[in-house]
Amino acid sequence: MIIIGSTMSKDDYDENGFLSGKTSSKKEIEKINRLVAKFAYEAFFGMKSAKNKELQEEFADYSPTIAKHDPNSDELEVIPKRIFAKRREKARWEGR
Amino acid sequence: MSNKKRHHYVPIFYLIEFTDSDEKVFVYRKDDARLVLHQKPDNTGFRKYYYAQPVENGGRDYNALEDQFCIIETKWGDFISKARRGEVGPKELDTLVQFIALQHVRVPATRDAIELNLADQVKATTLKLEKFGKLPRPPKGFENILSEIEITISPHKSIEAMAPIALEFGQILARLGLGILYNGSGIPFITSDNPVIWFNPEQGESEIIPYSESSGGDIILFFRCPLT
Numbered sequence: 001m002i003i004i005g006s007t008m009s010k011d012d013y014d015e016n017g018f019l020s021g022k023t024s025s026k027k028e029i030e031k032i033n034r035l036v037a038k039f040a041y042e043a044f045f046g047m048k049s050a051k052n053k054e055l056q057e058e059f060a061d062y063s064p065t066i067a068k069h070d071p072n073s074d075e076l077e078v079i080p081k082r083i084f085a086k087r088r089e090k091a092r093w094e095g096r
Numbered sequence: 097m098s099n100k101k102r103h104h105y106v107p108i109f110y111l112i113e114f115t116d117s118d119e120k121v122f123v124y125r126k127d128d129a130r131l132v133l134h135q136k137p138d139n140t141g142f143r144k145y146y147y148a149q150p151v152e153n154g155g156r157d158y159n160a161l162e163d164q165f166c167i168i169e170t171k172w173g174d175f176i177s178k179a180r181r182g183e184v185g186p187k188e189l190d191t192l193v194q195f196i197a198l199q200h201v202r203v204p205a206t207r208d209a210i211e212l213n214l215a216d217q218v219k220a221t222t223l224k225l226e227k228f229g230k231l232p233r234p235p236k237g238f239e240n241i242l243s244e245i246e247i248t249i250s251p252h253k254s255i256e257a258m259a260p261i262a263l264e265f266g267q268i269l270a271r272l273g274l275g276i277l278y279n280g281s282g283i284p285f286i287t288s289d290n291p292v293i294w295f296n297p298e299q300g301e302s303e304i305i306p307y308s309e310s311s312g313g314d315i316i317l318f319f320r321c322p323l324t
Binding site for chain 1 (some may be wrong): 106111112116121122123124125126127128129132134140141159179182184189192196203204205208209211212213215216217219220223243246247248249250251269271272273274276277278279280281282283284285286287288289290291293294298301304305306307308309313314315316317318319320321
């Protein structure tokens with residue numbers, strides 16, 4: 001099962017409480033699986049399947065990360081900009 | 097008490113649902129699309145001492161955060177049982193919100209973003225100070241040292257940031273109507289090392305910006321629950 005949250009169903013939720021439903025739509029589940037694979041950071045997990053292998057190939061080196069800030073920019077604040085891209089390498093911390 | 101070495105950011109019990117008859121899970125790595133690993137849940141989704149924290153006497157505490165996570169994870173089983181019986185009340189919702197928030201803040205996708213942003217801030221500030229002549233001039237032959245230097249951030253900084261980010265995330269969750277979608281399609285769900293996702297529902301899949309909302313503040317969130 002999957003938990004779905006939506007601002008659009010907030011009124012319904014406030015009135016009727018926790019909502020539940022069942023889908024037998026393969027298309028709908030495949031769409032959710034595509035989103036899960038897309039948002040995976042280093043890896044996703046599942047059963048062995050050709051579809052999952054396709055998702056792995058499609059979203060290889062493609063993860064949610066933050067854009068590299070231009071250090072010479074005149075912006076006063078360094079606000080993180082979320083993007084999908086190859087994961088950025090972090091310099092290794094050698095301290096405590 | 098012995099120190100836990102493997103700190104799982106994807107809980108073992110969470111991955112058990114995805115195991116096959118060998119009690120292993122298939123791991124589809126993003127950095128090598130040729131590689132699909134077949135591993136026991138204990139052998140994936142962890143980093144060594146990922147939640148270890150420095151303590152005042154100079155040592156490190158390896159277990160405190162892991163132990164706190166276990167308390168939240170233990171309550172999760174009760175939530176699942178009650179959700180199956182359709183008995184989700186305010187107390188269970190509290191458990192759900194805690195678990196989702198924890199799964200959002202503890203993972204490398206979030207912690208790396210925090211550390212990378214802090215590194216960008218340090219670098220931008222340093223270059224501004226240099227630009228305004230507030231730093232000593234670099235030695236001859238090292239004129240570009242400040243723009244080339246790599247900034248490292250203590251991992252403890254992203255641990256410190258987990259609590260405020262969880263609180264902020266709680267405010268997002270409070271704006272949502274929540275529900276469960278059961279899967280009767282015959283196609284198994286997958287999950288990932290970053291299982292809490294949200295975005296602007298007005299964007300098509302190819303345009304999605306991670307963790308964004310519409311101009312009117314609309315959001316749709318998905319969280320893959322352990323257990324079907």
